[in-house]
Amino acid sequence: MERHQVALYLGSMAVGVACAGLGGWSQVSEHLVPYALGALLWTNFALMPLAGMNVGQHKMLVRRVVLAATLGTPILVALLVPLFIPEGGPVALAAAIVLLAPCVDYVVVFTCIAGGEY
Numbered sequence: 001m002e003r004h005q006v007a008l009y010l011g012s013m014a015v016g017v018a019c020a021g022l023g024g025w026s027q028v029s030e031h032l033v034p035y036a037l038g039a040l041l042w043t044n045f046a047l048m049p050l051a052g053m054n055v056g057q058h059k060m061l062v063r064r065v066v067l068a069a070t071l072g073t074p075i076l077v078a079l080l081v082p083l084f085i086p087e088g089g090p091v092a093l094a095a096a097i098v099l100l101a102p103c104v105d106y107v108v109v110f111t112c113i114a115g116g117e118y
Helices: 005-020 025-046 055-084 089-100 105-113
Strands: none
Touching (some): 005 025
């Protein structure tokens, strides 16, 4: 899958466009979206090679992720937002919030799949 991911993504987009023209598809697809997103998220997590790591490597990975999230990302956002939104104001603030907020898509998707209130 990893080797052919571009073809898979393009193929899935083509299937989506083809299905969009079918009558009544929107009601069916609305219920399938969380499951499709769940499958995509699961494959992303499954591709992480964590099984072959020892405890020291796990700790090093956690340290690097925490360092990147707490220092690297805010610095990158501080450099990019003024570069792409030079006028500042509410648009720059909204862009900074979106870029700095943690992604919780997977929480919503997996809660829906588990039958929870999402």
